[in-house]
Every structure is written in structure tokens, then in C-alpha cells.
Amino acid sequence: MNVYNQILVQSPSAVGMQKFMTKTYGWMTIGLLTTAVVAWMAINDGKVMYTILNNPLMFWGIMIGQIAAVMIISFLINRISAQTATALFIVYSALTGLFLSLILVRFASVTITSTLFITAGTFAATTLLGYTTKKDLSSVGGFLLMGLIGIIIATAVNIFLRNPTIYWAINYIGLAIFIGLTIYDTQKLKAMGEALEAENTAPEQMQKYAIFGALELYLDLINMFIFFLRIIGGRR
Template sequence: MENQVSTKTGEQLGIKSYQAVFITKVYNWMALALFITGIVSYYTATSPQIFNVIIESRWLFFGLIIGELALVVYLSRAINSMSRNTAIGAFLLYSVLNGLTISVIFMAYTSSSIATTFYITAGTFAAISFYGYTTKKDLTSIGNMAFMALIGIIIASIVNMFLQNEMMYWIISYLGVAIFVGLTAYDTQKLKEIGSRGFTSQDGMEKMSIIGALMLYLDFVNLFLFLLRVFGDRKN
């Protein structure tokens, strides 16, 4: 009986160890990507030559956005077949490209409100992610509803580009915050479950941690952008 209890305890410790190592890797990669995005974004915004080229050339700007989408699809679909170094390179390249495109916020909002909103986002993200990791409630239904709602606001945002309706703008902004709060909790819980299953190899853990970091990175950045629409002070 004592041996059975000891074995079970050992298995539980092994699961917790896997989770801790995996989640730590996920957050480390996410933090690195956010740091790179922030540095690239600020440097681009404060370098008139680079910034003007991106702003004045619509083809270049939309090309960068298409490049970002292509990298997300590439990482998500080909992660199992690519090498660890390729996965890391693609993820970090994505953070650089996102830094270039996101630099346009410095043209629309004051630097102080961008910094304040970043701190608000960081605090909100940390609290919600902690909830997603510790709660015993199954968040699958919340994740599914948030994903469907996300599709809805993407369509609504495209429509509002033509309508320029202020009421719709604010509805989309507040819904966007709620959606990415839900996705942050859901994705964190999902990553916790992935970590509890263990991995067949160290390489497999590394590549999956990149995918996990990408998921949370996207949640953080989009939460930040929607909160900026709510709290950001626009330049005159």
C-alpha cells in the first residue's frame, strides 16, 4: 500500500514538474518576444526614415501584415516537421515584424498613454492568466465562445472601416477586451493541460513551448491594442 502511495505521489510530482518547466519556457519565450516587439516598435517610431517608409508605402505595410499572418500559419501547421531552431527563428521574426507594424500606434496615441496602457495590460494579463492556471473550472466553453465572438468583431471591424460608425467602434473595442480576457484564461488552462501530459523528447517540449508562447503573445498584444482604444489619449 505504501509503495502504491509513493508511486502515485511520484507521478504527481512528475506531472507538476513537467508543467512548471513547460509553462516557464512558454512565459520566457513570450516575454522575450514582447521585449523584441517593444524595442523594434519604439526604435521604428523614433527613426523618421524607417517610420516614414512604412507609413507612406501601403504595399510595404500590408506586406508586413501578410508576412505576419503567413508566419503564424506556418508555425501552427508545420511545428512538428520543423527543427527547434527554425521554430525559434520564425517566432522571433514574427515579433520583429509585429514591432514594425505596431509602431503606428505612436502616430495616433501619446507615449505616456501607451506606457500606461501597457502596464494595465500587463497587470490584467497576469491576473487572468493566473486564474486560468489555478481554476478547476473547465474553460472550454468560454474559449469557444470567445473564438466565435472574435470572428464576429473581425467582420464588424472590416465593415466599420467603411461605415466609420463611432458607436460600433466602441462596441468592438469593449468586446475585444472581453474576448481576449477570455482567451487568455482559456489558453493558459489549455497550456497547463498540455504540460501535464508530458513530452516524448526535449525537442518536442521546446517546439510546443514556442507555440504556447505565440498563443499568449497574441492574446497579450491584442488585449493591449483593444485597451489602448479604450484608455489611450489620441494626439491632436
């Protein structure tokens, strides 16, 4: 949000915006492929799974590494180089693959496959809506952020309560929030691309903001996938 507010200006350049969005989606795809490859390798390597599950330091290292990468890219994007931002994004994608492997191993392959198709279709439809809609969604972002914070708090509380009703409510509400965030973030990034082009932003800066945008869309899609997986797979 801070980055968006700093650089958002009016721009007539659709060509520059399209180049920015293409680069953003491209890096998001690279991140997803990295995650998929790492998750597949981890699931098919018993030693890796055993080490993660039986080594608390490694597990928490993965979690802390993910959070650190997201925080640095999100809040220090103006202070780091494009190379650092890109490297952090790839590292984050790989760490997410390790984390996802712990979730995916609990589900049948047919469930994972069907969930992937459903998630891909939903993401494509929602990001297209965000890209094409003329309605200003800037006021929606705050409500979605508050909802996300509420989901995080409810999830933390339910770790202790283990209430199935709360669990399923979190899944459905969480899915709705990330569907909304995909629409909102796409429109926001489209405006960002127009703003960057209007300012004749240097290629290195464009690369950094493309990574920033790729991370936002990546987070939307991955979380959408996890919530769909929990709902479709029916696992706690």
C-alpha cells in the same frame, strides 16, 4: 486547437508541466521584448516610419509576413523544426513591432505607459486565474473563437461604415474576448504541459510546443494592449 487535441492526455507530473509553462512564458517575454525594441527604434527613426507609411508594398509585406508566421507556427508545428519555429516567432515579434509603431506614434507617451501597466496587471491576473482555476474551461473556447471571428468581421465592415458606436463596441467586446482567451489559453497550455511530460516528449518537441504556447499568450497580450490603448487613448 488541433495541436492541443492531438497531444492532450492525463498526466500526474506537475514538475514537467511547470518547466513547460516556465519555458512558454520565457519565450513570450523574449517576443514582447523584441517587439518593444523594434517599435521603439521605428518610432524614433523618421525614415523607417516614412518608408512604411509611404510604401504600400512594405506595409502589406509586414501584414502578410505576420499572418504567414502565425499560420505556419499554429498549423504546421508538427512539420517544422524547433529552430524554424523559434526563428519564425522572433520574426513575427519584430514585424509586430513595426506594425505597432504605426499605432503607438499616434498616442502620448503617458497614455502608452499607463496602458502598459494596466495591460500587464490585467494579463497577470487573468493568466494566474487560468493557471489556478479548477473549473474546466474547454467548452468556453468555441464561444470565444466565434466571438473573435465576429469582431474581425465587424472591424472589416466598419472600415467602410466608420460608425463610432460600432467602433467602441468592437473595442470593449474585443477586450473582453482576449481577457477570456488569456484565461482559457493558460489552462489549455497547462494541460498541454502535463500531457507532453506524460509522453516523455523529446526536448526539441518541447521547444516547439513552448513556442506554440508563447505565440498564443503573446497574441492575447498584444491584442489586449491594443484594445486597452484605444479605449484609454480615445483615438480612432
